[in-house]
Amino acid sequence: MGRPSKPYAVLAQEKKSHRTKAEMDARKKGEAAFATGETLKEKPETRQNLIAHKEFLRLKKILMSINKWDAIYENVINRYCLLYAECFEFEGKREQFFQDLRSLDADRENLIDSGMSVSAFYKLKNQIQKNIIDLDKQVQAKRKMLMDIEKENIMTIASALRNVPKKEETPTNPLLEVLKGG
Numbered sequence: 001m002g003r004p005s006k007p008y009a010v011l012a013q014e015k016k017s018h019r020t021k022a023e024m025d026a027r028k029k030g031e032a033a034f035a036t037g038e039t040l041k042e043k044p045e046t047r048q049n050l051i052a053h054k055e056f057l058r059l060k061k062i063l064m065s066i067n068k069w070d071a072i073y074e075n076v077i078n079r080y081c082l083l084y085a086e087c088f089e090f091e092g093k094r095e096q097f098f099q100d101l102r103s104l105d106a107d108r109e110n111l112i113d114s115g116m117s118v119s120a121f122y123k124l125k126n127q128i129q130k131n132i133i134d135l136d137k138q139v140q141a142k143r144k145m146l147m148d149i150e151k152e153n154i155m156t157i158a159s160a161l162r163n164v165p166k167k168e169e170t171p172t173n174p175l176l177e178v179l180k181g182g
Contacts, residue, residue, distance in 0.1 A: 012024070012028075036070055036071045036072050037070070038070065038071035039069060039070070039071065040060075040063075040069050040070060040071050040073055040074045040077060041071070041074060042056050042078065043074075043078040045078075045082065046078045046081050046082060049081075049082065049085045050085075051084065051085035051088050051089070052081040052082050052084065052085035053081070055080075055081040055084045055085065056077065056078070056081045059077055059080070059081070063077070068153075073153065076149060076152075076153060077153075079149070080146065080149045080150075080153075083142055083145050083146055083149070084146060086142055087139055087142040087143060087146065090135055090138050090139045090142065091139055093135055094132055094135040094136060094139065097128055097131050097132045097135065098132060100128055101125065101128045101129065101132065104121075104124065104125055104128065105125070108121065
């Protein structure tokens with residue numbers, strides 16, 4: 001699969017392209033058609049979740065600085081913030097189960113001495129380990145969703161670099177180069 005086309009702004013800044021003026025105008029109009037001109041709004045469910053709200057405010061600051069704070073991205077950004085919050089909460093639950101497992105191991109002798117059978121102890125330990133694994137799977141799935149959104153919305157270095165113009169070459173005069181002996 002080939003590299004995606006560069007946006008009009010990048011092509012215009014590079015000042016070199018094989019595209020005709022008509023193609024460039026069509027691209028500019030086409031890209032402008034995808035911008036609504038309306039500002040992105042935070043959904044109530046994002047605002048109510050403290051973690052999602054903080055992430056929304058962080059993204060707002062960043063995306064406003066690159067002129068990507070448009071209503072066309074509203075659902076994606078709100079969904080991203082909610083997924084981020086869910087991921088954060090699952091990581092907290094996983095950490096709590098891990099601490100419970102450590103506590104259980106530390107109290108092994110006391111639990112067995114107080115009447116818990118060895119098999120019941122290991123069943124409990126096994127159940128906690130399964131819960132940790134299940135939570136980890138859920139965290140990994142949410143992280144993948146977050147990464148997919150980040151890739152699509154210039155939120156990763158690789159996706160942002162695709163939109164950065166290459167270094168502009170300084171125009172040289174061939175006649176001047178010949179006269180200089182270059």
